[in-house]
Amino acid sequence: MPLALLALAVGAFGIGTTEFVMMGLLPNVADDLDISIPVAGHLVSAYALGVVIGAPLLAAVTAKLPRRRVLIGLMVLFVVGNALSAAAPDYHLLMAARFLSGLPHGAFFGVGAVVATGLVAPERKARSVSLMFLGLTVANIVGVPVATAMGQQLGWRATFLAVSAIGLAAIAALALLVPADHAHGDAAGLRGELRALRSVPVWLALGTTVAGFGALFSAYSYITPMLTDTAGYAESSVTLLLALFGVGATAGNLLGGRLADRSLRGTLFGGLISLAVVLGFFPLLMTAAWSAALGVVLLGMAAFTTGSPLQLMVMEKAAAAPSLASSANQGAFNLANAGGAWIGGLALAAGFGTTSPAVTGAVLAVLGLAVAGLAYAVDLRRGPVRGAERLVASSTPEHREPARS
Structure with missing residues (x-):
């Protein structure tokens, strides 16, 4: 399988970690920001709302752009969102940062699936998609437990800084391993x-x-x-x-x-x-x-x-x-x-x-x-x-x- 699939899996690993780690950090966030756990739970909803809105919107407006550039841009937005989450001074700004973090989620997997299927022969298309999703499932085995433990020991802000670092690693991998492509002039907008x-x-x-x-x-x-x-x-x-x-x-x-x-x-x-x-x-x-x-x-x-x-x-x-x-x-x-x-x-x-x-x-x-x-x-x-x-x-x-x- 092409090494470019590894780059997609690294991005998926970071996204899977930041999506699910908030569930384990809710008590820590609630204590630090002096809010109740049910109110802190709205941070999970804010991320999901970002995914639902960002998935079709970002995919549509970037349809004519080279897909490698789109993937890198989405991971940049991912890094910014998680860095802002780590720096958020209050609940409302953290809510906005979590929404921003969710925006690139769906578009990354959507565009990534198209790139993955274009890297392999027709009889391996499903396997190529599953290898990209491997990063998401492995995040539930390794990324989420480790990030949760880090948040409990070092504070929840450290977790989002670590996730931002994963995003930077994904950007480097995408730039190095995903083959360059051209703008899609036949895209209908x-x-x-x-x-x-x-x-x-x-x-x-x-x-x-x-x-x-x-x-x-x-x-x-x-x-x-x-x-x-x-x-x-x-x-x-x-x-x-x-x-x-x-x-x-x-x-x-x-x-x-x-x-x-x-x-x-x-x-x-x-x-x-x-x-x-x-x-x-x-x-x-x-x-x-x-x-x-x-x-x-x-x-x-x-x-x-x-x-x-x-x-x-x-x-x-x-x-x-x-x-x-x-x-x-x-x-x-x-x-x-x-x-x-x-x-x-x-x-x-x-x-x-x-x-x-x-x-x-x-x-x-x-x-x-x-x-x-x-x-x-x-x-x-x-x-x-x-x-x-x-x-x-x-x-x-x-x-x-x-x-x-």
Whole structure:
């Protein structure tokens, strides 16, 4: 595989770390800024809002620019946002800095996925996307626990300075390893990019992402009380168990990339079915410590098996605007995060039990499977689908590098 994928993975590692580390630092931030933990939790929402707004907007307005330059510019914005977070003197400025940090998130993964698929042969496109996402999943194993420990020992500001340093390393890697490309003179601009998103198949693919990953976050948002109140783990063990989730997510991401190169839609269907089954059995898995740990690993594996297929499917359905569609899919991931957590919370508030968000997640996974099935039916009516080979927009010779083993 091309070394340029390593540069993309470094950027993904930094983004994944800054996205999830705030959850572990909320008590520290709340104490330092003299606010409550629920109010500090709005900092998580501010980042997610930045992702949702920035993903399609930045991808669209940079559509005509060379993609390497766009990726570097997005990481510069990422570094600035995290540096401002470290220096923020009060809650309101920290909120603004977190929003700024989230703006480049979706566009980086969206444009990065287009670059990644353009670096390899058609039969390796899904694997190339999964290798970029590897940085995101490894962040949950290494980056988030280390950054959280650093914040607890040295102060939360030190964490964001360290994340800024990761961003600087990503900028250097992108400049050195990603091959130069040219401005896309045939790009249709903002209106043309947005016009490409009017397609029903594109919205069905985005809907599959929202429902499928909403299933994950319905359960994962409340995994701590499941592990402590139902499975009987001490709170001190939760960090290790969440690292196991990262291990499962990494394995699922790599497996999904490999399988999707053989059958894109088959991998998507299989992943959603597996996710529904795992979540359906979660109340049983949480009855013992060993099975709860296994359930956490299986949850990460089943959910992230669908990551690469979903990314490629959205790009395929909007071949005229792959960067924008791919970035919009990242916005859909974050909508799934917020929506899944909200729906899972409704089940808890209704008194259905600690593991009820997992059962709700299973229903969402089935809904995602139904949307994916509807998308398949639409494709059959429109004509045969060739799969990931239709991703032609990112395969031009000017920015392709020979694949390496």
